Every structure is written in C-alpha cells, then in structure tokens.
Amino acid sequence: MAEMIIEFRNEPMIIGGPWLQMWNVMQLARQMGVGDGEFHPETVLTCGGGTKGADLPPNYREQILRFLGPVRFNQAYSMSEMSFNMPMCEAGNYHTTPWIIPLVLDRAGEVMLPREGLVEGRFAFLDLGFEQRWGGMISGDRVTMDFSETCPCGRKGAVMLPGITRYSDIPGDDKITCAGTVDGYIRGALAG
Amino acid sequence: MSEASEKTGVMVPHVIKGACVTGDALSYGASDADFHTPALDLDALVWPRGEMPPAFDTPLAEIIDLLVETGEAICKDADGLMSEALEAIQRTSPLDAGVLGRSYEDLHLSFSRQNIDAQIDGAFADRSVLDGWRPAPIARESAYVRVFPPRLVHIMAGNLPAVAAGSIVRGAVIKGMNLLKLPSNDLFTATAILRTMATVAPDHPVTRSFSAVYWRGGDAAVESRLFTPLYFDKLVAWGGQASLLSAKNYIGPGFDLVSYDPKTSIALIGREAFGSEAEIEAVAELAAADATPWNQSACVSARFMFVETDAASADRFSAALQRRLGIERRNASAVGPRVPGELREEIEMLRHMTPEYSVFGDCDGRGLVIRSEYPVDFHPDGKIVNVVTVDSLKAATVHANVATQTVGIHPPDRKAELRDVLVANGAQRIVTLGGAASAKVGLPHDGFIPLQRFVRWATDES
Numbered sequence: 001m002a003e004m005i006i007e008f009r010n011e012p013m014i015i016g017g018p019w020l021q022m023w024n025v026m027q028l029a030r031q032m033g034v035g036d037g038e039f040h041p042e043t044v045l046t047c048g049g050g051t052k053g054a055d056l057p058p059n060y061r062e063q064i065l066r067f068l069g070p071v072r073f074n075q076a077y078s079m080s081e082m083s084f085n086m087p088m089c090e091a092g093n094y095h096t097t098p099w100i101i102p103l104v105l106d107r108a109g110e111v112m113l114p115r116e117g118l119v120e121g122r123f124a125f126l127d128l129g130f131e132q133r134w135g136g137m138i139s140g141d142r143v144t145m146d147f148s149e150t151c152p153c154g155r156k157g158a159v160m161l162p163g164i165t166r167y168s169d170i171p172g173d174d175k176i177t178c179a180g181t182v183d184g185y186i187r188g189a190l191a192g
Numbered sequence: 193m194s195e196a197s198e199k200t201g202v203m204v205p206h207v208i209k210g211a212c213v214t215g216d217a218l219s220y221g222a223s224d225a226d227f228h229t230p231a232l233d234l235d236a237l238v239w240p241r242g243e244m245p246p247a248f249d250t251p252l253a254e255i256i257d258l259l260v261e262t263g264e265a266i267c268k269d270a271d272g273l274m275s276e277a278l279e280a281i282q283r284t285s286p287l288d289a290g291v292l293g294r295s296y297e298d299l300h301l302s303f304s305r306q307n308i309d310a311q312i313d314g315a316f317a318d319r320s321v322l323d324g325w326r327p328a329p330i331a332r333e334s335a336y337v338r339v340f341p342p343r344l345v346h347i348m349a350g351n352l353p354a355v356a357a358g359s360i361v362r363g364a365v366i367k368g369m370n371l372l373k374l375p376s377n378d379l380f381t382a383t384a385i386l387r388t389m390a391t392v393a394p395d396h397p398v399t400r401s402f403s404a405v406y407w408r409g410g411d412a413a414v415e416s417r418l419f420t421p422l423y424f425d426k427l428v429a430w431g432g433q434a435s436l437l438s439a440k441n442y443i444g445p446g447f448d449l450v451s452y453d454p455k456t457s458i459a460l461i462g463r464e465a466f467g468s469e470a471e472i473e474a475v476a477e478l479a480a481a482d483a484t485p486w487n488q489s490a491c492v493s494a495r496f497m498f499v500e501t502d503a504a505s506a507d508r509f510s511a512a513l514q515r516r517l518g519i520e521r522r523n524a525s526a527v528g529p530r531v532p533g534e535l536r537e538e539i540e541m542l543r544h545m546t547p548e549y550s551v552f553g554d555c556d557g558r559g560l561v562i563r564s565e566y567p568v569d570f571h572p573d574g575k576i577v578n579v580v581t582v583d584s585l586k587a588a589t590v591h592a593n594v595a596t597q598t599v600g601i602h603p604p605d606r607k608a609e610l611r612d613v614l615v616a617n618g619a620q621r622i623v624t625l626g627g628a629a630s631a632k633v634g635l636p637h638d639g640f641i642p643l644q645r646f647v648r649w650a651t652d653e654s
Contacts, residue, residue, distance in 0.1 A: 109533055174220075174409045175286075175377035177351035178431035178491040180454020181571050182595035 002028050009034070012042035016076075016085065019047050019061065020054050026067045037069030046085060048076040077160055081137045083129035086160060091152040093159035099128040102158050104145050107167065109138045115158070120144045122167065123160070140166050202227040202283050204379045204406055207386045208236050209246075210399035220376070220408060227284065227379060229406050232414065237403055238343075238423040239369040245341040247367040247397040252322045255364055255398055256308050262389045263303025271391055274299075277384030285350070285377055287486060288525045295353045295523070299385070302357035307633040312365055314634030315643035322366065325652060336652040341367035341401075342425045344646060345418065347409070347439065349430035349452075350378030351489040352523075359428070360385055364398050366647050371424070372404040379406060410438035421446030425648060431455070431491060450645045452638050455491035455597035456571070457482070459625055460585045462606045463500040465509070472509050475602055478626030479509075480516035482600045483577050484524035484559075485629040492598045492628045495572040497579050498588035503563065507550050510561040510579045514552040517559020517575050523629060529574040531555035538570055567591060585610055594618035597638065600625040 002025045005015060009029075015022070022045070045068060047061075057063070065073060077094040078085030086094040096102050104113045104121040113119045123143040127135035144161040151159045204227050206213045215230030239245065247255065266274055278296045282289050301307060312319050320326055321339050328335040346359045356378060363370035372382045382404040390399050407414040419427060419442035427439050427447065431454040443449045459482055465475040482494040497513075499506050520526040531539065535555075542549040542562060553560040559575040562568055568578045582588040585606060592599060592614045599614050601607045602625035611622045620639045621631075631637075 108530075110530075174375060175351075176347065176349045176375040176409070176430060177377070177489050178349045178355070178452060178454070179351070179456060179489060179493065179573075180431055180491070180595065181456055182593050184436070184454050185594050 006032060006034055009039045009043075012040045012044075014044045014046070016046040016078075019064065020056070022047055022064050023054075023056055023060055026064055029067070036067050039068045039071050041070050041072075043068070043071040045071050045073045046076045046087065047073075048078050048085060077164065079137075079139065081127075082125065083127050083135075088162075089151060089153040089155060089159070092162055093146065093151050093153070094162070095151065095155060095159055096157055098157075101126040101128070102145055102160070104143070105138060107142075115145075115147045117148065118144055118146055118161075123164075142167050202280055202379070204229045204280075204374070205383050205387075206230050206403070206405040207383050207390075208233075208403050208405070210386070210390050210395065210402060212383070212387050212390070220406070227376075227406075232405060232407060234414065234417055237371055237405065237418060241422070245367060245369055246400045247364075248341060250367065250397045252312075252319060252365065252367075255367070256305065258389070258393050258396060258398055259303050259308055259361055259364055260305050261392045262385070263300040265388050265392050266303065266385065267300045269388070271388070273384045273387045273391075277380035281353070281378060281380045284379055286489070286529060287351075290520065291486065291523060291525055292353070296381075298522075299353060299357045299381070302354060302361050308361060308365065310632075310634030311362070311643060314636075315641050328651065334654040338650050338652075339366065340648040340650045341369065342646055342648050343369045343423065345371045345373060345424050345427050347373045347427065347429040348375055348378070348382065350375030352486045353378060353381040355430060356382035357385060360389075360402065362642055362646065363402065366643055367398075368401065368646060370402050371418070372402065373409070374404055374406040375409075376406070415442065419447060426450050426646065428452075428646065450640075450642070452491075454595065455638065456496075456595050457492050457494045457598035457600070457628060458591060458596060459483075459494045459497040459600040459602070460588050460606070460610060461497060461499045461509075461602045461625065462585055464603050464606075465499070466501045466505040469508070472505070473512050475625065476509055476512035476516055478602060479513050479577070479600075480519065480559075481521065481626050482598075482623075482628035483513075484517060484521055484528075484575060487524055487528035488573055488575050490629070492631065494598070494600055494628060495577060496567055496591065497577055498582045498585065498591060499579055500582055500585050500588075503547065503550075503565075503581055506563050506579055506581045507552075510550065510552050510563045510577075513577060513579070514559055514561040517553070517561070517577070524575075525557075527557040528559070530557045531560065531574060531576065535570060535573075535576075538568075539576075542568070586613070589613045589617055592617040592619040597621055598623055598628045600628050602626075 005025050006029045075088040076085035084097045086096055088094050103124040104119045105124050106121055109122050113121050123141045124138040142165050145158055146161060147158045150156055203216060213230045216228035217231035218229045220227055269275055281292060285292060325336040325338045328337045348359055349355045359372060374382060386402050386404055393399055415438055428450045429436055429439050430452045439449060459479060465471055479497055485493045499509060518526055539551060543551045548565060550563040561577045561579055563579045565581055567580050572578050589610060596619040598621045599619050600623050604624040607622055
C-alpha cells in the first residue's frame, strides 16, 4: 500500500489513516529518493489519532505535511471500528456523520451521561452504517462532546471538542492504599 | 471551561511546620478542577541539617501529654476542624459517609495514652533513650547510645483515615521532622489533626515538626529535589505500587526506604467449621468481618479463603458468607463499590463454569463470593471473596507469599501447626479468624517495628 501511495503521488488521491502510517510512508519514500512536495495538489489527506505509542519527533505533523506538499488536508477523529471519520471544522471541532450516534458514558463505561450541552466522559457510539455486525462500541477515549444545536462553524449537530486523551494515558490518580498483590514484588514489575 | 468554574473543586489546605496555609494556586484531578492547593515552596518543606531538630530537647513525657491532649481536642472538635475535614473528605474518598464518620469517631484512639505507651514500649526496651544519651547495655565497656530524631518523608496511604493519625503519633514520639505527603484519597485528615494539635499547643516544637502537603505522586520536579539525603533520612512509604514506583529512583545511601509493603490477606478455615449449619453460619460471620474492612480496600482484608472441605460444604459456607458481606459494619458499608467492568466480565464468565466454579451474589457492591478448586487469577477487591477448597490447611500454606500480610485461621488451635510454615512462605501476621481488623498496638507491622526503623541510632564510645 505504501509503495502504491508513492507510485501514484502525481495523481489526485484520497489518503486516510493514522499519522503513524503516514510517517512510515514518508520514511519509505525518502529511502526511495522521493523529495518533499511531490504529491498532486488535489490530493486529500485525512489524518487523525495519536501516534499509537510510537516515538515520533514532536514536529511529525509538520514534517509529513511538508513532505506531501500543498495538498488538501483535513484533521479527523476516527478509529477502525467506525465506518466513517469525524472531520474537523473551521471552528476546530470534530463533527459526527448522520449515521453515527455519539454517546458519552461515565469513566467506567457503565452509565450514559445526558446528551445536553458540554459533557465530558468516555466516548461511545452506535454506528448504523454496519449491517453485518453490531455497530456499537465503547472506546478508551476521554472526550468532551458539545450537544448544542449548532457549532460555531454554523453546521448543526453534536460535535466533539479537541483535546482527546486516552484514559490509559492519564497519569495515576495518586490514590494510595496499603493493599497490593505479589505482582508488585516481581523483579521488573516496578520498571514503569 | 471558564475561569470561574475551574475553581469549583475542593480546596485543600496545607500545613507548613505547624502553620496552616491556604490557597488555590495549583489544581489537580481528572479534569484539573477536582481540587486546589496552595503553591508549593519546597524550601519551606525542609529542615536544614545544620539546625537542631525542633523537638530535640522536648521531653518524651511532654510529647505524650501533647498527643493525649490532641486526641481529646479531636473528640471535642471545638473549632470544627475535624468535622470540616470529614465533610470535605467525602468528596474525594471512595468510602461512604457512614464508614468515614465512624472512622473519624475512632481517630482519637490512636492518641490514647495506653496506645502510645504500647507503641513506645513495643519498640524500645528503655524509652529514656529517646530523651538523651544512656549507657549502652554491653558488659565491661563504656559506651552510650541515644535515639536521634530522623528527617522523614511519609508517603501516606489514604484508604483509611487512621493512617494519618498513626503517622503523626509515630512521627511525634520519636521527635522526628516529618513531611507528610497527602494521598488524593485522603487530602484532609492529616492536616485537620495537625491544625487541631496547633490549637492545643501553637508553636510547640512538636507542632513545628510537621508539614503536610499535596503534590502529585511521582512529580519529579518535587521529588527529585526533596528526596535526597541533603534534606531527609528516610522515606516511609505506605503500600501502593505507585508510591514505590517513584521512590525507587531516589533510594540510596543516606536515603533509606521504610516500606509498609503493598499487602494482601487470606484465611485458612479448618474442617471443624463445617460440622453443622450453625457452625458454618458462625464462621461465615467471622470470615465476613475479616473480608470487609474499609470495603476490602485495606491490606488486612481477607480476599482468598482456603476451606478444608468439599465443594458442597464450601458452597453452603460461601452462600452464608455472601449474605454477611452485605451487612453494614463499623468499618464497612452495606453496599460497597460496584465491581469494575473488566472484573465483572471475568466473574460473569465463571457463572457458566459449574461445577468447577460457583458464584454467589451480584456485582452490585453488596458482596460476591466465588467458590473454586483453584484460586482465581484476578485480585478480588471491593467485597469479593474467593473460597477455595483444599484437602488440608497444610496444603493451603503454599498460597501464602511475600505479599501476604494477615492470615486468619479457624479454629484458633490450628494456628500452632500452620504459623511457622506460613511465615516461612512470607506471611507476617497470624490472627484468629475474625481478628484481622483489630490490630494490636505496639506489635511489629509488616515484619518490622516501625519506631525502631524510623529513628537514627547514635553511639558515643570510649
């Protein structure tokens, strides 16, 4: 796939995927001697997500965009379990598509929070775009949804605000108890 | 989020060398708005080595009197400091108002003269060694020994308020300079006690020997500067892997770790318990009392119970135990925390695995018992007990390990045959079933005698 993207760089393409994959495409292209800015200007890039734990330089986005050149770029929130992504608007919010119903649950993922105004919690959704399987999913992301009628960009519908974090990336809550298990005594268990 | 709404979280006061400091310069919590503290002035948190410890010349008897008076003041709570803390702690503690209220009612017990004396006598053969140089008990030699006040950082656990009380009493009687690091599950008890002490004896050397502040555990900007032999002698860490995670980077010569290790507890119940339904019911009550302390968040709380009987009797016992896990007790709620999602899935799976497993109760926080032939591979927590059938209690001793703190045994006369091998496997505390939560003051804790480990021993030899 990476080779194909590089091969067709002179033609308009719609490229979508996480940043890490685009980073790998760029690395491969550079090995093949492809320079910066060689992609067709009508190519559409939709990228999102974090770096999936990979150790990328802080300016990885700038490097990737410089490599592609003046293509049309859209930031989006998505995951492989969703049938379509949530594109970011001019106001910086991620918009839902009509067939994906966003839900916000409590941290434990047990109780659905009211779908009114600003709500912070665990992102879940029901994707009506799937017929072969159940389209519901509870994610590991802590998000803030705005269920107001209209986004500052003028479009209608619920939006997700920027500043998404994974619950697993949130530092420990510093609640200390005297209880524990033998796991903590095994050499290396305290390596983190 | 607007500036105004950011300050709606709980305000956490600090105590710096006996003086209360308030402010909201720093914000913490999941949304950075859960609680606010004053700014941290690290220079104010250390006692320079060149200065004599504040309480160095204060006689131990005077310190004990001050602690006893503090205990009385905690009961009276004339300034409302304890009730204010009790109200605030309910917003950050996983325990409910009933358990917290009763725990606060019992805080004064740590300050009773009887308990303080028991701790000192349990640690020092001659308590006068805390007050000055004493001839060393070695034959035909001229030498003196004394206890020197240590500089201690206490990384406190917050799952029960008594930890704060115990840390303050221990830190005071050894005349230590004590920096108490507040845990986010108890941000208020230590400061309320210290502020109460300051009302009893403002500017007293012991009052000035305590600071209590919050920083996020593991914050290198704070810990890399404070956790050094330049300022402190020992780090007293309670439980939690998180506290040890940050501590391990700083421990070295001159900066020791005194660790109340993260512990788990078990019970061994002999065949004698299963003679009759009445006997099963009675033993189930003892077992429930050992499983539920602080909704099973404490190290003393039994999680695995090994029963010397067959599956049918074990099921009857498990059913009786489950009914009793839902009873409100002095240190436990009728309804504890709900079973977290990942554990719930595992437990629901076990329901389909009869006859190897039987599951009694639901994930609603009222208590749940799983009977099995082998221990489950998860950590039962939040009023969950795994009842495991064994051929003999002797065979069950292999399940004790270095993380095992308390082993409750029934009937008591089986203790003698089991205790040595249990301790050999790593356990530290053998109790009669039903006695897990009533720790006797003055005994070793987690395999050591805290006051002895806290202090610095100095000698003067010819």
